[in-house]
Amino acid sequence: MITTDSATEATHAAPAVFTRRLSTRRATAQERAARSADASFGTAFTEHMVTLRWTRQEGWHDGRVEPYATLALDPATVGLHYGQAVFEGLKAYRTADGRTAVFRPHAHAERFRRSAARLLMPELPEETFVRAVEELVTADEAWVPGEPHRSLYLRPLMFASETGLALRPADEFRFLLIAFVTEGFFGEPRPITVWVSEDHTRAAPGGTGAAKYAGNYAASYAAQAQAGEHGCDQVVWLDSQERRWVEELGGMNVFFVERDGPARKLVTPPLSGTILPGVTRDTLLRAAPGLGLDVEERRIAVDEWREGCRSGRISEVFACGTAAQVTSVGTVRTARDEFSVGDGRPGLVAGMLSDLLSGIERGLAPDPQKWMHYV
Ligand SMILES: Cc1ncc(COP(=O)(O)O)c(C=O)c1O
Structure with a gap:
């Protein structure tokens, strides 16, 4: 069983703040509805993402909340070749009283840390993981659906972002957090x-x-x-x-x-x-x-x-x-x-x-x- 839901001690100094640069033109309620009309798994992405960098010298740094955008990667990015990459999946809900809440983010943070350790990747402090989740849910709060069968799926990801193809654990990593509106995984509930x-x-x-x-x-x-x-x-x-x-x-x-x-x-x-x-x-x-x-x-x-x-x-x-x-x-x-x-x-x-x-x-x-x- 997972032993704790509370954050454990940070292994690296956590960035206290994420720089926030929100999209200047926010989607209207109609645009959000149109973009999430098809809420099949992993399609209806929200407007923002959270990013963080890690290097062996600096540890975790450069936390940002910014508009969702494509990434520019060098063709020799280690993660693309040798697959040093781990991820998570958790959900934010709109509760009946209209508030937003995330289900067990500390438990997901703990598993993310353990997955990273298995792949010789840096461990993201659990409080930083939870802070990143809070930042994205706050930035994209309007996307958290109110319909009972829908929720906002949060996808944290970490990959080796170092350039160079030496076959060894990388010295640079990127953390990303994106989100999408989702509904039943298998469509209508059925066995x-x-x-x-x-x-x-x-x-x-x-x-x-x-x-x-x-x-x-x-x-x-x-x-x-x-x-x-x-x-x-x-x-x-x-x-x-x-x-x-x-x-x-x-x-x-x-x-x-x-x-x-x-x-x-x-x-x-x-x-x-x-x-x-x-x-x-x-x-x-x-x-x-x-x-x-x-x-x-x-x-x-x-x-x-x-x-x-x-x-x-x-x-x-x-x-x-x-x-x-x-x-x-x-x-x-x-x-x-x-x-x-x-x-x-x-x-x-x-x-x-x-x-x-x-x-x-x-x-x-x-x-x-x-x-x-x-x-
Ligand atoms: C292989 C595998 N088993 C089980 C689960 C269920 O885990 P959880 O309940 O944390 O989503 C997942 C999903 O994350 C999975 O990928």
């Missing part, structure tokens, strides 16, 4: 069909699976394409050694709901180093006991999944993540067979957890852990 990948794996012990490292995502395209060829929405990742244990579901963590008489238990694979420690996963593990659900972190094999669905012991399976929130799995396809989860419809427990999450995000449900960070 998804998943493909159990036996040809490809996402992560190996000792590798980069626990980091939000850019290369993990490019490497997943082949399996995702195979899932598509089999009429599936997403790929189920198995462990790389035995190809037996369920690890993740596309870019999401996975939960199984086990029935034990009238009681229900959430089971999810443990963070073994090959699984991305999802903030949503952590949130559900912490929130579930309050809904009367036990939680257990243990390995589940595909055979147990199939058998559990046949016997009814596993009543639901769902994926979770910032982009997809809580999404039920309806059908599982493998190279040999296909089986349904429950009655193939969205599950009750998934519905309960999804309502709880969206209640907190909209400021309608109690938030005792102060996950919402008001800006």
Whole structure:
């Protein structure tokens, strides 16, 4: 589990301020509506971005909030060649009382730091990460949508910006933060069909699976394409050694709901180093006991999944993540067979957890852990 939501000590002096140069001609409400009419993932970008630079001599410096613009990069920029790049994904919401808040920015800041450390990149102090998020959400506050199914997705990114192709960790990095309006990842809420990948794996012990490292995502395209060829929405990742244990579901963590008489238990694979420690996963593990659900972190094999669905012991399976929130799995396809989860419809427990999450995000449900960070 993620251990803390509070900022830890800075590893480098943080820039106290970001220089602010806002766009002189701001989009009107009509222009914003037109530009975000198509809110499919990663298309409706806002008007500003935050940038920061890091060099070995100066540490983090030159923080700016400025109009969203293209970057000029030297063709020999290290990050383009060797992929020294990590990113994050978190969301800002408009709460029912009209305020704006970001969901668990400190937890995302902590994961960003850990991802960077894995790739021998500089660690951005958590308070600087959160300050950057506050700056962008403030500059583009008008873009935070009020419709309940929409939110503002924030995308922090860090890449090696040094010029020169020596094969070693870079001495210069660029941090960027951009944002776009988004809605349901899979369109209308519906149970998804998943493909159990036996040809490809996402992560190996000792590798980069626990980091939000850019290369993990490019490497997943082949399996995702195979899932598509089999009429599936997403790929189920198995462990790389035995190809037996369920690890993740596309870019999401996975939960199984086990029935034990009238009681229900959430089971999810443990963070073994090959699984991305999802903030949503952590949130559900912490929130579930309050809904009367036990939680257990243990390995589940595909055979147990199939058998559990046949016997009814596993009543639901769902994926979770910032982009997809809580999404039920309806059908599982493998190279040999296909089986349904429950009655193939969205599950009750998934519905309960999804309502709880969206209640907190909209400021309608109690938030005792102060996950919402008001800006
Ligand atoms: C591989 C992978 N697993 C799980 C998740 C879910 O993480 P979170 O809940 O922090 O969005 C993500 C998304 O960031 C991911 O890319």
